[in-house]
Amino acid sequence: MPTLVVEDLHVNVEGKPILRGVDLELERGQVHALMGRNGSGKSTLALALAGHPNYQVTRGRALLDGVDLLALTPFHRARQGLFLAMQHPPEVEGVSLREFLRLACSERGQGFCEFHKHYPSAVAKLAMEGLDSRGLNVGFSGGEKKRSELLQLYLLRPKVALLDEPDSGVDVDALRLIAGAIRDLAQSGTAVLIITHYPRILDHVPPQSVFVLEDGRVAERGGYELAHRIAEEGFEEVLR
Ligand SMILES: Nc1ncnc2c1ncn2[C@@H]1O[C@H](COP(=O)(O)OP(=O)(O)OP(=O)(O)O)[C@@H](O)[C@H]1O
Ligand SMILES: [Mg+2]
Numbered sequence: 001m002p003t004l005v006v007e008d009l010h011v012n013v014e015g016k017p018i019l020r021g022v023d024l025e026l027e028r029g030q031v032h033a034l035m036g037r038n039g040s041g042k043s044t045l046a047l048a049l050a051g052h053p054n055y056q057v058t059r060g061r062a063l064l065d066g067v068d069l070l071a072l073t074p075f076h077r078a079r080q081g082l083f084l085a086m087q088h089p090p091e092v093e094g095v096s097l098r099e100f101l102r103l104a105c106s107e108r109g110q111g112f113c114e115f116h117k118h119y120p121s122a123v124a125k126l127a128m129e130g131l132d133s134r135g136l137n138v139g140f141s142g143g144e145k146k147r148s149e150l151l152q153l154y155l156l157r158p159k160v161a162l163l164d165e166p167d168s169g170v171d172v173d174a175l176r177l178i179a180g181a182i183r184d185l186a187q188s189g190t191a192v193l194i195i196t197h198y199p200r201i202l203d204h205v206p207p208q209s210v211f212v213l214e215d216g217r218v219a220e221r222g223g224y225e226l227a228h229r230i231a232e233e234g235f236e237e238v239l240r
Contacts, residue, residue, distance in 0.1 A: 001066075002025035002026055002027050002028075002191070003026055003027065003028045003064065003065055003159055003160055003191040004024075004025065004026040004062070004063070004064050004082075004159075004160045004191055005025050005061070005062070005063045006022055006023060006024045006025070006045075006049070006060070006061070006062045007023055007060055007061045007062075007063075008021050008022075008023060008059060008060040008061070009021070009022040009023075009045070009048070009057065009059070009060035009061070009062065010057065010058045010059035010060055010216075011041075011044055011045070011048040011055050011056065011057055011058065012055075012056045012058055013044060013054060013055055013056075014054070017058075017216065018041045018044045018216060019041050019044055019045060019048065019216045019217075020215065020216030020217055021059075021060070021216065021217050022041075022045060022060070022213070022216070022217055022218055023217075023218055024211055024218055026160060026191035026192075026193055027191055027208070028159075028189055028190075028191050029186055029187070029188075029189050029190070029191070030186065030191060030192070030207075030208045030209070031182065031183075031186050031192045031194065031205050031206070031207045031208060032191075032192065032193045032194070032207050032208065032209045032210070032211065033193070033194045033195075033196060033202055033207040033209070033210045033211070033227055034193055034194070034195045034196075034210075034211050034212075034213060035195075035196065035197065035210060035211070035212050035213070035226075035227060035230055036212055036213030036214060036235075037214070037235050040213045040214055041213055041216060042164070042195045042213055043087050043164055043195070045213070046084055046086075046087075046162045046164050046193075046195065047084070049062055049069065049077075049082065049084070049162060050074055050077060050078075050082065050084040050162070051069075051072070051073060051074035051077050052074070057070055064077075064080050064081060064082060064159065064160060065080075065081070065159065067080055069082065078158075080159075081158045081159030081160060082158060082159070082160050082162070083152075083153055083156060083158035083160065083161045083162070084162045084164070085146075085149035085150065085152075085153055085161065085162065085163045085164060085166055086149065086164055087164035087165045087168070087195075089137050089145045089146075089148065089149050090137065091135070091136065091137045091138045091139070091140075092135065092136040092137065092138070093135050093138055094135065095135065095136055096132065096133050096134060096135060096136065097128070097131065097132045097133075097134065097135075097136050097137070097148055097151070098119075098132040098133060100136050100152075101115075101119070101132075101151070101152060101155055102115055102119075104152065104155075104156060105155055105156065108156065115155075118155065119155070122151060122154050122155050123151065125154065125177065125180070125181060125184075126147045126150055126151045126154065126177050126178070126181060127147065127174070127177055128144075128147055128148065128151050131144060131147075131148070132151075136148070142168070142169035142170075143169055143170045143171055143174045146166055146167075146168070146169070146170050146174070146178060147174060147177065147178065149163075149166070150166065150177075150178050150181045150182070151181075153181070153185065154181045154184070154185065157185065157188060157190065158190060159189075159190065159191065160190065160191045160192075160193075161182075161185060161190050161191070161192045161193070162193050162195070163182070163192065163193065163194050163195060164195045165195055165196060165197070166178050166182070166194060166196075166201065167194075167196055167198065167200060167201040168197075175200065175201060175204065176204065178201070179201055179204030179205045180204075182194070182205045183204075183205050186205070192205075194207065196227075198231060199227040199228050199230075199231050202224060202227050206224050207223075207224055207227070208223070208224075209221060209222070209223065210222050210223065210224065210226040210227050212226070212230070212235070212238070212239065214235070214239050219239055220238065220239060226238070
């Protein structure tokens with residue numbers, strides 16, 4: 001059974017229907033990709049699943065290992081094992097990235113010593129040395145924010161990771177680091193969804209399935225080759 005099952009999800013934003021019956025499944029230990037034109041609702045799907053209050057679910061279900069996610073607060077969705085790496089990660093003054101991570105891991109039941117055993121290698125893996133003592137994402141460059149999201153994900157090891165454009169604004173070296181962390185996560189059992197516009201990141205982390213969002217629904221599904229077809233031919237041709 002898939003880890004995350006989304007069925008007939010309808011979502012309104014400011015009273016306007018954006019998602020109109022999304023169905024998708026994310027499997028444990030597999031990488032999936034979600035593509036679609038600008039404004040097709042990819043971030044809306046991720047934010048609605050995470051429980052953002054501006055995104056009203058009007059119909060449908062989302063089950064994480066059989067648990068009804070939509071009945072839970074955002075905090076309890078995260079506790080259940082859902083993680084969202086945002087397209088535009090916010091800056092949070094007053095708490096360092098390192099302290100934020102220590103508290104998050106402790107909330108998940110990880111002791112101080114265990115945290116310090118894994119922490120240095122995770123920071124090195126995402127080249128975040130020197131940035132982790134600064135305020136969470138405060139003044140981080142676009143690519144640094146993406147690596148910061150991945151560091152959180154890498155340490156927290158959620159059951160389901162929704163990654164909203166982890167590759168946007170990221171240089172080639174950082175893309176390799178990010179892709180390596182995503183591969184490790186999937187290998188350790190996380191069900192991963194990469195929202196992206198380009199097959200570049202997928203060349204480093206080949207997805208088992210690719211979904212295309214159009215008109216508020218998953219209009220097309222396929223394998224890795226679908227991402228390349230979209231890059232070469234465009235949405236107009238592929239969704240014809
Ligand atoms: N808070 C909001 N208020 C009004 N409209 C919104 C809001 N959030 C999203 N929308 C609208 O919902 C639609 C879907 O937006 P969304 O951000 O989900 O698209 P996306 O597929 O992630 O696009 P992109 O590829 O550009 O990131 C857009 O038309 C957008 O303008
Ligand atoms: Mg988006």
